[in-house]
Amino acid sequence: MSNSILNIRNGAMAVIALALLVYANSLGGGFVWADHTVIGEGRAILGSPADWARAFTQPLWDFTGSDSPGGYFRPIAAASYTIDHAIWGENPFGYHLTNVLLHAFISLFVFLTLARALPSLSVALIAALLFAAHPVHTEAVAWISGRTGLLAALGISASLFFFLESERRPGFFGISLLFFAFGLGAKESAVLTPILLFLVVRAKNGRISLVPYRRLVPYAVLTVVYIFYRQWALGGIGTGSAVAIPPATLVPTMLRVLGGYLRLLLLPIGLHTNDAVYLSQSVFDPRAFFSLAAIAGFVWSALKYGGERRTVLLGLLWTATALLPFLNLVPLLHFRAERLLYLPSIGFVIVLAAALERWIPHLPAGSAKFGRVPSSVLAGGALALVLGGMTIARNPVWKDDRTLFEDTIRKSPYAPEARYMLGYDAYEKGNYSEAAQHFTESLRIDPNAIAFLPTPWALANLGYSFQKLGDSASAVRAFQRAIQIFPGMERAEFGLALALQNLGESDQAIAIYRSVLTRIPRHEDAHYNLGIVYESMDSLARAEESYRNVLDINPSRKEAHTNLGSVLAQMGRGEEALASYHAALHQDAMDPKVHFNVGLLYARNGQSAPAIEALTEALALDSTYSDARELLEFLQSQADER
Known part of the structure; x- marks a missing residue:
């Protein structure tokens, strides 16, 4: 042409x-x-x-x-x-x-x-x-x-x-x-x-x-x-788990x-x-x-x-x-x-x-x-x-999880992974009851169909949803099923330990964390969670040891510095506690909780001026912090009386 x-x-x-x-x-x-x-x-x-x-x-x-x-x-x-x-x-x-x-x-x-x-x-x-x-x-x-x-x-x-x-x-x-x-x-x-x-x-x-x-x-x-x-x-x-499906x-x-x-x-x-x-x-x-x-x-x-x-x-x-x-x-x-x-x-x-x-x-x-x-x-x-x-x-259907997977459910009702993702979306948005419903529905098995579902994760997330809803007993069952399918699944193990702790079974929770640490001695989160359990049991020396183990692994973990400061304060080691709080503030100076803890420590030691300064800073960062406001008003009233 x-x-x-x-x-x-x-x-x-x-x-x-x-x-x-x-x-x-x-x-x-x-x-x-x-x-x-x-x-x-x-x-x-x-x-x-x-x-x-x-x-x-x-x-x-x-x-x-x-x-x-x-x-x-x-x-x-x-x-x-x-x-x-x-x-x-x-x-x-x-x-x-x-x-x-x-x-x-x-x-x-x-x-x-x-x-x-x-x-x-x-x-x-x-x-x-x-x-x-x-x-x-x-x-x-x-x-x-x-x-x-x-x-x-x-x-x-x-x-x-x-x-x-x-x-x-x-x-x-x-x-x-x-x-x-x-x-x-x-x-x-x-x-x-x-x-x-x-x-x-x-x-x-x-x-x-x-x-x-x-x-x-x-x-x-x-x-x-x-x-x-x-x-x-x-x-x-292969890229997946072998499923025994006969040629016929x-x-x-x-x-x-x-x-x-x-x-x-x-x-x-x-x-x-x-x-x-x-x-x-x-x-x-x-x-x-x-x-x-x-x-x-x-x-x-x-x-x-x-x-x-x-x-x-x-x-x-x-x-x-x-x-x-x-x-x-x-x-x-x-x-x-x-x-x-x-x-x-x-x-x-x-x-x-x-x-x-x-x-x-x-x-x-x-x-x-x-x-x-x-x-x-x-x-x-x-x-x-x-x-x-x-x-x-x-293309717009792919803008977010809810839009995408609600579209899938409308077109293909039996969609386990879509249900799972809707549960994930609801959980992330704080809709725990809806999340539990979706996770439960995702686990409903149709024996005549084959579909991919990360079953242990669905069970673990169902357990966390129950935990958020205050149903620790159901959470324990969900976490146990997840671990039965996938032994050593940390997300499920940690959730199970938390649920057991809420049920007053702290010894079982400790055993789970120690089991993780047997496999991975420098597991940061296991040491941290173990410290929380020990602190709740007033086993302060062991809590201190756990938090120090965390900081040995990750010196910049603010929460570990904060919790260690609280434990040291309860043990009467005020100067060490104050040093831990300051280390936490070095990581994040905008955390009102740490400023409150500093103020509380000074107040307990009878140091009103620095306590008032720390509490004022906590309220400047979070004006709704009621504990900080009550303690500040109490200290100010005492100062006025003097």
């Missing part, structure tokens, strides 16, 4: 612009779901050289100090969160911005790769536009913790592009390998890169020749090295899941976060046969009517390959998830783009002055805008 504006540069600009446009309104979202643990609590923020080393030698949740059943090897993801944290701190805007930029770059590399590999630039552009805008990607892009899939896709797509470019510029071959390694460090799905490279080269060349395929050998070698390294670091291959149940169930994925790609409505799947009770489940028929029909239609055969085959084989890791042949935590479609969807949009080019009349549109565009590209662009509008409408 002599006066066409369809070229690589303009296509790249259009793809980037669309990717940025449709996710711009996700930038105002907050931390949701796993973001609270990964980022909000700083669990995946690498704060020391030792953290960085552990990130490359241990599962994600091991090096973050949090228990999880998932064997995730994600050092690149942790590094990206750490970089964001260094720039943005606790502001979620920056993390969302990174996700959106990653999606834009991936969309660009998809376009550039397809432009090199496919015979039609129109198909490459249509596919990239559809990929950039498709709403099924909102879970991967609008959710900060969905970044692992983005990083892996960036590694894969960039590796493919630079591999193709290296045919003309050999220096790019090393860059391609580096991006492949980058993807492997981001998520396990990057292991598919050599297969996808084979498919892309096959589509580009139209035949099998050993010459270009020899260049894939380093990728195969790196894949083998990665598998052995991951096996060494994690002690396994697994096969029809996964067929139904795949049928659902096809429906989401074709008609992306009713999107939600729920991963619960009802298991097929028979290999002859009619729903599985319906899904199989739908998939077979789509494949047959694509091959017969979808357009240029090499292009269609690439799309179909790409999707089939990219779905392989998510068939639960190797145990996964989640049976289904929309974010898992991020990479497979590239093959789907290739097929759709090829069909549009075949069936939309090959008529140029536009003016001679501004250039002409094939009508198939205009149709594909229009479809991308429709999909983009759906994405823009979906």
